[in-house]
Amino acid sequence: MPRALPVIDLTAPICCAPVAAGRMGEAEALEVALRLKALADPTRVRLMSMLLTEGELCTCDLAAEVGLSDATVSHHLAQLRKAGLAEGTRRGMNVWYRARPESLGALGRVLDPTPQIGMASGSSPVTA
Amino acid sequence: MPRALPVIDLTAPICCAPVAAGRMGEAEALEVALRLKALADPTRVRLMSMLLTEGELCTCDLAAEVGLSDATVSHHLAQLRKAGLAEGTRRGMNVWYRARPESLGALGRVLDPTPQIGMASGSSPVTA
DNA sequence: GAGACTACTTGACATATGTCGAATCAGCGA
DNA sequence: TCGCTGATTCGACATATGTCAAGTAGTCTC
Numbered sequence: 123m124p125r126a127l128p129v130i131d132l133t134a135p136i137c138c139a140p141v142a143a144g145r146m147g148e149a150e151a152l153e154v155a156l157r158l159k160a161l162a163d164p165t166r167v168r169l170m171s172m173l174l175t176e177g178e179l180c181t182c183d184l185a186a187e188v189g190l191s192d193a194t195v196s197h198h199l200a201q202l203r204k205a206g207l208a209e210g211t212r213r214g215m216n217v218w219y220r221a222r223p224e225s226l227g228a229l230g231r232v233l234d235p236t237p238q239i240g241m242a243s244g245s246s247p248v249t250a
Numbered sequence: 251m252p253r254a255l256p257v258i259d260l261t262a263p264i265c266c267a268p269v270a271a272g273r274m275g276e277a278e279a280l281e282v283a284l285r286l287k288a289l290a291d292p293t294r295v296r297l298m299s300m301l302l303t304e305g306e307l308c309t310c311d312l313a314a315e316v317g318l319s320d321a322t323v324s325h326h327l328a329q330l331r332k333a334g335l336a337e338g339t340r341r342g343m344n345v346w347y348r349a350r351p352e353s354l355g356a357l358g359r360v361l362d363p364t365p366q367i368g369m370a371s372g373s374s375p376v377t378a
Numbered sequence: 379g380a381g382a383c384t385a386c387t388t389g390a391c392a393t394a395t396g397t398c399g400a401a402t403c404a405g406c407g408a
Numbered sequence: 409t410c411g412c413t414g415a416t417t418c419g420a421c422a423t424a425t426g427t428c429a430a431g432t433a434g435t436c437t438c
Contacts, residue, residue: 230361
C-alpha cells in the first residue's frame, strides 16, 4: 500500500454528509475509511459489542472474554480510542473502557444509502 | 495477523442484530468485520460514493475519476462485489457497475448503537 | 479472421496490520 | 520502600493489503 495514509485526529464523531449525498472528496473519504478501518476487525467488533452491552469493562475482562493476550487487547483498544469509538479512564489499578455510542451512530449514518437532498459535503448531522 | 480469516460468502446483505443488541459472537463479528473491511479504504469509499450518486459507471470512468490504474480499480471493485456492496454487468465492451444500497443500508444499521430490546443474535432486520 | 479496445487476472513489491513475549509504567498494599 | 497486579509500549514476526506492469480474455468493428 504505497501512498502512506496521513495521521489525522479522529476522536470527534465523524461529521460529513453520507456517502450517498454526493460525490465524496478525497479528504472526506479518508476520514470515513480510517474510522471504518478502526472497526474492521472481528476482535474490535466484539470488543465494541461488549462495551455497548455491558457498559464499562476493564482491559483484563475484555482480554479474558476474547481469548487474546492483554497486550493485543490493549492494542485494539488503542485503535478504538484513536478512532473516537471508545474511551477509557483509570480508576484505581484498572482502566475502565466504555463505548462512545454517538461516534458509532455518526459512522452508521454516514453509510446511509438513502439519497439526501440538498446536502453538500461538510454539513454536520451529528446528533451527539 | 496470524489466525487466517476464513473465506465466507458475503454477497447477501448482512443479516444480524446490531452490535449493541447483545454480546456478539465470533462468527457474527467476523461477518460484520469483513464487510466493513471491504469499505475501509478511501478509494473504495469514493467508488461507492460515485456509484451511489451517479447510478451506473464503467470501470474506465471510475479509474479516471480516482486517478488509479484500471487494474487497481478493478481490484477494488472486485472487493466491493465480493462484499455484496456493488455489482457489475457487461454491456457491450464495458462493464457497468452500480451500488447495492440495500447491502450498504444493512451494514449501516448493524452499527446502530441504540439499544435494541428483545433482539437476540440471528434476527434479520433486512429491509431490502 | 485481424485488429483494437475494455476489463480482469497474475505476479511482484512495499507497506500495514494483528499477534505475542518482554520490558516498562502506574497504582495499591504491606 | 518493596513487591504485586493491571495496563501500555516495544520489538519481532507472519500475514494481509494496495499498487502497478504485464499478460489474458471478452467484445466490437472492419
